[in-house]
Amino acid sequence: MTMRTTIITAVLLSLAAALTPPARPPLKARITSAWRARADADPKFRQKLALEAALACALQTTAEVQRRGRAFGREADYVVAGVLTALAGKLVASFQAAPSTQGAAATNAFQPDVPLHARVGAVVRPMPRLFGVGFAAAALGYGLTDCLTRLRDLCGIAVVAPPRVPILGAAVYTGFFVALVSNGSYQILQGLVERGWWGDRRALLFVGRAGRSLMASALAIRGMQMSGLQAVTLAPPR
Template identity: 30%
Template structure:
């Protein structure tokens, strides 16, 4: 019961932190950063005072506009799809690779299937957070039609952009880690108290695991996916084509995903967040 109350307390703290970290859209830092970015972008073309009929916006009807506004998620997906026609397939492959590579890393680092079954609580949380974390990292670090990665920027604005992306990744990773490892805590308690099964050596502290997951996504995942999608994949696409290009990119993504999963598991055990 004490652990349950502690988990709820941590959850409330995390929600407050998440709101605080995602609120700074009106902060002076973001305002200054956006103004700084605007100074490096090309000026927007001016529109004539009177538009020809073909360029007028659609008239509103009683039921609303003919083109209802899109949500930020829909706008982002449309932006990605316009630059990358295979974006839906890439998303599916990224999630599939996240599951397979995380299980492979768990299998290797826990010395086979018996180790996975013993630490089933940890493995489940790791797979869930890996799927959420890797896919979100791929979305946040990739270029889009509105991304400043596509416009020439000096080093300092790019560094600030990296830090802003790190903030979003930390917030999401914190929530993903808290959710996954709170679930792990309940599974561990259920197996030990209700089913009287042999459980993992240590009950994970969801708050510590959430901090680790957020920091890992903000630093390690941010760097890995930024280099992969902004530098490595465009280089491969420039010099290769067809099945050879797809095969190389698939191999690079597998290596990147497996390395990330292995480092994440090793770090959890090194900092004694999971059992040794």
């Protein structure tokens, strides 16, 4: 009886150990480790990320001006939400696709000396995380816009507010956009363009990053409008 009990106990403990997920380091430690791995792989990583943040804000605003025209002022809530969403999504996508010294998994589809399945994994693996970031950023941005609009109504502030955006639909759209479009464009920019013949030409790299950001911003706005998630109101007659 004692032997049987010992065997059963050992089997149950083995099953429990097999079914228990391995302990993971705290989130802060994982982020710090990933940051150091990317900074070690690319000495200019910090400067590139800072440039990406500046471009995200400036070019998203430029794209908003181009797409909204004279309705820009009356749709400023949309602009703020769009800029914040673009900033969060682009920074995370850029960070995810950057070269890394952590050799456990490829981070870029064009990373040399890795098998095909690792290249595919570099594109597919971060998609759930990027979707979550885009979803959360859009939900926060457009949720804030909606709260401000309702607050104006409660306070009786007479302003012409833009039509309300369906927050869930906008968040889902943005999540997919970041996971697919932003992810893919950064894979090409950081894995192919920056490692190509113009990798040491700062001016061309700036143009490439600026063009990528402006194109992505314009596509994001146009997609929101074509899908009916954002309706651009016509300017009132003068």
